[in-house]
Amino acid sequence: MTRLTALTHPLYAITDSANFREARLYAVVEQLLEGGCQLLQYRDKTTDHARRRREAGVLAQLCQHHGAALIINDDIGLARHCGAQGVHLGQSDSTLALARQRLGSDAIIGITCHASIALAASAAAGGASYLAFGRFFKSQTKPQAPAAPLELLATARARWPELPRVAIGGIGLANAAQVLKAGADYTAVCHDAFHSTDPCEFANRFTSLLPSSPHRAPSIITLGAPNP
Numbered sequence: 001m002t003r004l005t006a007l008t009h010p011l012y013a014i015t016d017s018a019n020f021r022e023a024r025l026y027a028v029v030e031q032l033l034e035g036g037c038q039l040l041q042y043r044d045k046t047t048d049h050a051r052r053r054r055e056a057g058v059l060a061q062l063c064q065h066h067g068a069a070l071i072i073n074d075d076i077g078l079a080r081h082c083g084a085q086g087v088h089l090g091q092s093d094s095t096l097a098l099a100r101q102r103l104g105s106d107a108i109i110g111i112t113c114h115a116s117i118a119l120a121a122s123a124a125a126g127g128a129s130y131l132a133f134g135r136f137f138k139s140q141t142k143p144q145a146p147a148a149p150l151e152l153l154a155t156a157r158a159r160w161p162e163l164p165r166v167a168i169g170g171i172g173l174a175n176a177a178q179v180l181k182a183g184a185d186y187t188a189v190c191h192d193a194f195h196s197t198d199p200c201e202f203a204n205r206f207t208s209l210l211p212s213s214p215h216r217a218p219s220i221i222t223l224g225a226p227n228p
């Protein structure tokens with residue numbers, strides 16, 4: 001029987017693989033998971049396939065141990081290989097249809113929608129598990145990503161109340177509450193999570209940032225369950 005886990009923690013950590021590899025990567029991830037993070041994305045833009053497979057495999061084990069979900073950026077094959085719970089795809093990556101076909105109905109498949117409700121409509125119609133909007137602030141990791149206004153999150157929530165919304169780009173402890181209040185269910189954070197002096201405490205502090213909002217309940221990702 002599949003065990004269902006509701007991913008209620010608002011931090012969606014994204015690996016800073018340009019600066020953290022192997023042992024250093026695992027050490028920070030372990031602390032983030034200890035701090036309560038339940039959603040981790042492995043984002044590595046290199047072509048070092050052997051290291052990518054090794055790292056994704058270790059991250060999959062760490063996530064499984066902590067009851068967290070591992071999402072692989074861009075690479076459906078790597079997600080299958082390491083037994084990740086899903087993939088994140090941008091507009092220039094593989095298609096949502098192919099990812100769903102290869103990973104199955106339980107997989108978490110997130111789609112980048114930038115600042116566009118039209119892209120979100122297409123992702124929602126195609127069976128995306130979550131919609132990712134942003135960047136909302138200046139990002140050190142991807143400064144050239146197109147900017148998005150915070151109001152977009154409420155617009156998406158009104159149109160698809162049951163489809164989780166992920167906000168990304170320059171998010172940290174100073175502005176995450178604002179983003180969650182604006183309508184995000186999850187805040188995707190790379191730089192500030194990996195460069196925190198205490199990643200466990202960093203993750204833990206996200207718990208108290210959640211707005212006491214009835215809006216969030218329907219749009220929580222559940223591990224092991226089909227998508228909305």
Ligand SMILES: Cc1ncc(COP(=O)(O)OP(=O)(O)O)c(N)n1
Nearest residue numbers: 073088089090091112132166168188
């Ligand atoms: C949660 C989340 N949102 C957006 C992105 C960006 O994806 P993409 O547009 O494909 O850009 P790259 O990350 O591949 O450079 C993401 N990775 N995660």
Ligand SMILES: Cc1ncsc1CCOP(=O)(O)O
Nearest residue numbers: 139141142145169170190191
């Ligand atoms: C991958 C991506 N897409 C839009 S902004 C971004 C980077 C997010 O990283 P950071 O939290 O360091 O801004």
Ligand SMILES: [Mg+2]
Nearest residue numbers: 074089090093
């Ligand atoms: Mg991509």
